[in-house]
Amino acid sequence: MKKSVDFYFDFSSTNSYFAAFLLPAICERSGATVNWLPIHLASIFRGTGFTVTEMNAPKSRYLWRDHQRYAEITGLPFKRPSRFPIKTSIALRGVLAARRIAESASAEFSQAVFRAYWERDEDISESRLIVDIAESVNLDSGPFLNAIDSDEIRSELAAITARAIERGVFGAPTFFVGNEMFWGKDRLDLVERELHKV
Amino acid sequence: MKKSVDFYFDFSSTNSYFAAFLLPAICERSGATVNWLPIHLASIFRGTGFTVTEMNAPKSRYLWRDHQRYAEITGLPFKRPSRFPIKTSIALRGVLAARRIAESASAEFSQAVFRAYWERDEDISESRLIVDIAESVNLDSGPFLNAIDSDEIRSELAAITARAIERGVFGAPTFFVGNEMFWGKDRLDLVERELHKV
Numbered sequence: 344m345k346k347s348v349d350f351y352f353d354f355s356s357t358n359s360y361f362a363a364f365l366l367p368a369i370c371e372r373s374g375a376t377v378n379w380l381p382i383h384l385a386s387i388f389r390g391t392g393f394t395v396t397e398m399n400a401p402k403s404r405y406l407w408r409d410h411q412r413y414a415e416i417t418g419l420p421f422k423r424p425s426r427f428p429i430k431t432s433i434a435l436r437g438v439l440a441a442r443r444i445a446e447s448a449s450a451e452f453s454q455a456v457f458r459a460y461w462e463r464d465e466d467i468s469e470s471r472l473i474v475d476i477a478e479s480v481n482l483d484s485g486p487f488l489n490a491i492d493s494d495e496i497r498s499e500l501a502a503i504t505a506r507a508i509e510r511g512v513f514g515a516p517t518f519f520v521g522n523e524m525f526w527g528k529d530r531l532d533l534v535e536r537e538l539h540k541v
Numbered sequence: 542m543k544k545s546v547d548f549y550f551d552f553s554s555t556n557s558y559f560a561a562f563l564l565p566a567i568c569e570r571s572g573a574t575v576n577w578l579p580i581h582l583a584s585i586f587r588g589t590g591f592t593v594t595e596m597n598a599p600k601s602r603y604l605w606r607d608h609q610r611y612a613e614i615t616g617l618p619f620k621r622p623s624r625f626p627i628k629t630s631i632a633l634r635g636v637l638a639a640r641r642i643a644e645s646a647s648a649e650f651s652q653a654v655f656r657a658y659w660e661r662d663e664d665i666s667e668s669r670l671i672v673d674i675a676e677s678v679n680l681d682s683g684p685f686l687n688a689i690d691s692d693e694i695r696s697e698l699a700a701i702t703a704r705a706i707e708r709g710v711f712g713a714p715t716f717f718v719g720n721e722m723f724w725g726k727d728r729l730d731l732v733e734r735e736l737h738k739v
Contacts, residue, residue: 391597399589402711405724412731513600526603529727533610 346375346541348534349519351507352453353384354431357410358528360461362516363454364419365531373538379442379449381435382504384515390508413528420462429460430468432500433491437473439499440490444482451480544573544739546732547717549705550651551582552629555608556726558659560714561652562617563729571736577640577647579633580702582713588706611726618660627658628666630698631689635671637697638688642680649678 348370352359370377407423414421434456441452455476459465465472470491477487490496507517511524518525520537546568550557568575605621612619632654639650653674657663663670668689675685688694705715709722716723718735 391599399711401589401706401709405709405711405722408722409724409728416731508599511599511603513597513603524603524606526607530607533614 346373346520346538347378348375348538349378349380351380351382351512351515351517351519353382353515354434354456354460354467355428356384356515357406357461359516360421360457361413361417361419361528362518362531363457365417365528366516366518366534367450369531369535370538373535375538377450379438379453380503380507381438381453381500382507382512382515383432383435383500386501386504387508387512387514390505391513420458422462422464424460424464426464426466426468429466433470433473434467436491436496436500437477437487439496440487441477441480441482443490443496444486448480448482452477452482455480544571544718544736545576546573546736547576547578549578549580549710549713549715549717551580551713552632552654552658552665553582553626554713555604555659557714558619558655559611559615559617559726560716560729561655563615563726564714564716564732565648567729567733568736571733573736575648577636577651578701578705579636579651579698580705580710580713581630581633581698584699584702585706585710585712588703589711618656620660620662622658622662624662624664624666627664631668631671632665634689634694634698635675635685637694638685639675639678639680641688641694642684646678646680650675650680653678 348366350362350366352363354360367377410421410423413419437456438449438453442449456467456473459472459476460467467473473491474484474488478484510519514526516526516528518530518534520534521541523537525531525534525537546564548560548564550561552558565575608619608621611617635654636647636651640647654665654671657670657674658665665671671689672682672686676682708717712724714724714726716728716732718732719739721735723729723732723735
């Protein structure tokens with residue numbers, strides 16, 4: 344069986360953005376595939392009792408500076424979004440709709456949404472933009488729009504999110520190699536290490 | 542002027558433990574010195590509005606696993622303490638008392654306290670243990686005991702902690718190379734990178 348990494352992400356998570364562009368190369372080197380799993384981070388926080396009161400001003404200030412440094416080091420473009428955090432449910436359902444239409448489309452679609460938000464500061468809460476992004480990666484807007492608003496896709500997003508909480512996910516990005524869980528882009532080196540073991 | 546890294550730490554912080562043993566080698570390679578700066582983390586949390594409600598059960602479970610993995614990779618001994626968190630003010634004042642007696646003693650004393658807590662699960666809130674540790678690194682217990690309970694040392698610890706908050710510190714370990722701040726053992730590579738710039 345081919346090795347794979349379960350990649351739980353939300354578009355509003357800065358570190359998920361970085362991981363979305365760094366993980367594929369790691370998996371390729373290890374002959375593994377990426378399983379793109381969109382999760383609704385706000386539900387995860389509610390489900391695990393996280394409150395954002397801990398994100399005090401000094402920490403928040405530092406983290407933006409830290410992200411900027413990371414972008415410089417990795418060479419990934421990065422622009423602090425003017426809308427943050429942002430509603431991501433339409434975009435997250437878009438990942439599942441894209442996969443429904445073409446198995447391989449979820450990766451390309453997800454990366455395109457991440458770019459729109461973290462590189463070009465676009466409003467990814469708008470369904471019009473999400474449809475434009477779908478078209479830009481060659482997805483037919485008719486079937487895409489039908490899927491994105493369907494009960495099936497809504498249930499699928501809720502199920503993936505609920506399953507993530509069951510597995511112990513409390514934030515994003517989170518990676519699983521088998522049952523071993525890794526949280527944060529700072530653990531991508533350990534994800535790679537784990538892939539060499541299995 | 543010799544390069545230096547301001548190293549803010551508390552003994553109750555797992556990642557401060559790791560940093561206390563990894564940072565000196567990094568500084569040595571870069572011809573820099575470590576400036577050991579004990580801070581009272583509970584005061585930092587109060588001062589920055591942090592609440593521990595965010596440390597939900599899944600996150601806490603994961604972090605212990607993550608620490609264990611890190612210990613295996615670095616080869617540093619690690620035992621989850623049976624008393625956690627723990628009162629550290631006596632031990633923190635011990636660092637300042639040690640420095641008062643012998644400038645170079647703060648490093649050795651600090652590492653010895655970290656080992657007692659994170660390797661041997663000892664009760665570092667007890668002043669008797671702290672005095673034993675001082676003696677084990679060749680500090681005279683008389684002057685040490687006088688210093689540790691003095692108003693001067695109490696004020697010094699409060700002043701270092703207040704200054705840390707002023708500089709933007711919100712957690713431990715935190716490192717400064719000049720005015721550039723780095724939070725967490727996961728940024729030790731960037732600390733080293735920064736040392737090469739200055």
